[in-house]
Amino acid sequence: MTTSGAGPQTIRDIGEFGLISQVTRRLELPPAVSVGPGDDGAVFLVNGSSVTSVDMLVENVHFRRSWSSAADVGHKSVAVNVADLEAMGASPVAMVIGFGAPPDLPVSWVKEFMTGVREEADLAGVALVGGDMTGARDITVCVTVIGETGGRTPVLRSGAEPGQVVAVKGRLGWAAAGLAALGRGFRSPRAAVDSQRTPKVPYGAGKEAALAGATAMIDVSDGLLADLGHIADASEVGIALDSERFDVADPVRAVATAINKDPLGFVLTGGEDHALAATFAPDDVPDDWQVVGRVVDPDPDEGPCVLVDGRHWEGDPGWTHFSAL
Amino acid sequence: MTTSGAGPQTIRDIGEFGLISQVTRRLELPPAVSVGPGDDGAVFLVNGSSVTSVDMLVENVHFRRSWSSAADVGHKSVAVNVADLEAMGASPVAMVIGFGAPPDLPVSWVKEFMTGVREEADLAGVALVGGDMTGARDITVCVTVIGETGGRTPVLRSGAEPGQVVAVKGRLGWAAAGLAALGRGFRSPRAAVDSQRTPKVPYGAGKEAALAGATAMIDVSDGLLADLGHIADASEVGIALDSERFDVADPVRAVATAINKDPLGFVLTGGEDHALAATFAPDDVPDDWQVVGRVVDPDPDEGPCVLVDGRHWEGDPGWTHFSAL
Numbered sequence: 001m002t003t004s005g006a007g008p009q010t011i012r013d014i015g016e017f018g019l020i021s022q023v024t025r026r027l028e029l030p031p032a033v034s035v036g037p038g039d040d041g042a043v044f045l046v047n048g049s050s051v052t053s054v055d056m057l058v059e060n061v062h063f064r065r066s067w068s069s070a071a072d073v074g075h076k077s078v079a080v081n082v083a084d085l086e087a088m089g090a091s092p093v094a095m096v097i098g099f100g101a102p103p104d105l106p107v108s109w110v111k112e113f114m115t116g117v118r119e120e121a122d123l124a125g126v127a128l129v130g131g132d133m134t135g136a137r138d139i140t141v142c143v144t145v146i147g148e149t150g151g152r153t154p155v156l157r158s159g160a161e162p163g164q165v166v167a168v169k170g171r172l173g174w175a176a177a178g179l180a181a182l183g184r185g186f187r188s189p190r191a192a193v194d195s196q197r198t199p200k201v202p203y204g205a206g207k208e209a210a211l212a213g214a215t216a217m218i219d220v221s222d223g224l225l226a227d228l229g230h231i232a233d234a235s236e237v238g239i240a241l242d243s244e245r246f247d248v249a250d251p252v253r254a255v256a257t258a259i260n261k262d263p264l265g266f267v268l269t270g271g272e273d274h275a276l277a278a279t280f281a282p283d284d285v286p287d288d289w290q291v292v293g294r295v296v297d298p299d300p301d302e303g304p305c306v307l308v309d310g311r312h313w314e315g316d317p318g319w320t321h322f323s324a325l
Numbered sequence: 326m327t328t329s330g331a332g333p334q335t336i337r338d339i340g341e342f343g344l345i346s347q348v349t350r351r352l353e354l355p356p357a358v359s360v361g362p363g364d365d366g367a368v369f370l371v372n373g374s375s376v377t378s379v380d381m382l383v384e385n386v387h388f389r390r391s392w393s394s395a396a397d398v399g400h401k402s403v404a405v406n407v408a409d410l411e412a413m414g415a416s417p418v419a420m421v422i423g424f425g426a427p428p429d430l431p432v433s434w435v436k437e438f439m440t441g442v443r444e445e446a447d448l449a450g451v452a453l454v455g456g457d458m459t460g461a462r463d464i465t466v467c468v469t470v471i472g473e474t475g476g477r478t479p480v481l482r483s484g485a486e487p488g489q490v491v492a493v494k495g496r497l498g499w500a501a502a503g504l505a506a507l508g509r510g511f512r513s514p515r516a517a518v519d520s521q522r523t524p525k526v527p528y529g530a531g532k533e534a535a536l537a538g539a540t541a542m543i544d545v546s547d548g549l550l551a552d553l554g555h556i557a558d559a560s561e562v563g564i565a566l567d568s569e570r571f572d573v574a575d576p577v578r579a580v581a582t583a584i585n586k587d588p589l590g591f592v593l594t595g596g597e598d599h600a601l602a603a604t605f606a607p608d609d610v611p612d613d614w615q616v617v618g619r620v621v622d623p624d625p626d627e628g629p630c631v632l633v634d635g636r637h638w639e640g641d642p643g644w645t646h647f648s649a650l
Binding site: 035039040041043044045046049051053054055056057058061062084085087090094096098099100129130133134136137138140142144146147149154156157158217219234 | 359360363364365366367368369370371374375376377378379380381382383386387409410412413415419421422423424425454455456457458459460461462463465467469471472474479481482483542543544559
């Protein structure tokens with residue numbers, strides 16, 4: 001899409017209203033949504049309590065245009081946010097997007113981004129119902145998803161109790177391995193690199209866990225140890241992981257071997273995969289969840305903490321956003 | 326708040342989790358909210374259908390740190406968004422904030438911002454239930470409010486019919502006059518400048534209009550003519566405004582006189598005041614709304630449009646975000 005000899009058509013060329021009209025065209029809305037984009041607000045029905053979460057993704061902090069396609073960024077923006085609702089045992093219903101971008105951004109980038117948003121929204125079962133667009137120096141995406149409990153009790157971080165087990169579902173370490181590969185100039189292993197670009201969230205697993213009786217749950221955004229640490233703190237328990245219980249996936253092992261690192265480091269501390277980690281009574285674990293440890297009494301000296309094979313993990317403890325800048 | 330000789334404490338100094346813990350401390354939650362900040366998602370009840378809207382505010386596009394205090398930006402972030410729910414006739418319930426900022430931003434700025442957010446949230450009757458913080462080159466605030474219809478039919482832009490009247494409630498032209506003053510280096514008239522920094526949204530007026538039978542409604546963010554144009558387009562009607570019906574407020578007149586402009590220009594095209602404009606059957610207009618015109622048949626040649634004293638307004642038609650960069 002180019003204008004005659006003047007380079008690609010940009011946001012500045014068509015203006016805010018033109019862009020909104022282009023990206024909201026042909027938006028299909030489910031029956032729960034009675035008013036979609038185009039009015040002051042969107043209107044929809046939720047079943048049970050409402051559950052909501054917000055995530056902001058910023059260019060060069062959460063993604064790079066040279067590493068991720070616009071569609072990748074669209075997929076990721078939806079996935080990271082719906083994962084939070086999955087971690088509450090909720091089902092997503094409606095989603096709004098705040099979008100900031102420089103005026104010289106090609107319209108084609110925005111369209112491809114929206115294609116990724118729609119594809120991931122379809123996978124996740126959520127409807128895009130509205131948004132806001134504005135100028136910004138860096139591409140900035142802020143997604144808020146509103147979901148429903150469907151009458152189920154939300155699964156909080158605070159419900160784990162000693163005697164229960166810890167189980168995970170979804171990928172662990174793939175995105176971090178992909179980041180390590182990309183950071184060294186590689187584009188493979190493809191599966192790991194793709195996981196960095198777009199997390200593969202186990203949609204529906206949160207509801208499945210809630211129905212099975214999960215007592216606490218979180219999505220793994222900052223790394224398994226860091227995120228289980230949030231469950232340990234909120235539940236005032238200890239968590240004892242057994243390293244032999246983890247399946248290390250082939251792409252993770254391949255990256256670790258290539259750069260001479262312990263693959264378990266990626267599995268335990270790698271963020272951004274948005275797997276789910278939950279605690280259950282031992283007999284309640286759904287078939288396709290992997291048991292990786294136990295909930296124990298907090299350490300009398302240290303209080304709540306997460307141990308691996310009885311010891312503190314001595315690698316990188318996780319990842320904080322502000323240090324990335 | 327300074328550390329010894331090293332300048333003010335910054336976000337980088339205390340980290341993401343430290344900052345979140347500081348700003349969510351002492352957050353009071355109403356009974357409708359069962360889970361607030363600190364878990365993967367917030368949980369709350371809405372009465373009737375859910376209504377939601379999102380707005381993104383970016384430093385140097387929507388505000389300048391040299392013109393607005395952090396508290397002003399906090400107030401404005403909430404106000405502009407709740408105004409959209411008011412314009413649907415809905416009542417706000419819960420709010421989440423995505424917040425991006427450079428790591429060298431003083432923590433004191435964030436705390437003052439949050440004070441403004443909380444004060445405006447109290448005015449608007451909405452609870453802050455969650456958020457996300459990240460690094461960004463410019464301060465970026467993305468607010469999503471979720472409200473409830475309370476069983477009322479949402480007031481859309483598309484319900485205006487010929488024979489009805491157009492009425493407004495709230496300030497018109499104040500923020501634009503304030504911007505004109507600030508742009509010329511003045512800090513007065515104070516009331517206009519303050520309106521630019523923080524719009525004075527007529528909270529509750531949207532619900533009042535819905536209960537009175539408003540047929541279409543919008544909040545004035547881009548300027549009255551531009552926003553009534555959205556009602557005209559969505560309703561496929563004409564709108565005929567009568568310039569003599571408008572009260573020009575003293576601060577608006579003062580700025581217009583000082584810079585030799587027509588004060589009506591500010592009133593008709595000034596954005597960012599977030600007054601409400603609605604259409605009603607003539608007998609349904611609430612007492613404290615100002616009738617400023619009529620809904621008429623669309624012009625046979627031009628289709629839906631907004632006329633002032635029977636003519637197209639020849640001043641600035643409004644304001645678009647991307648041209649601001």
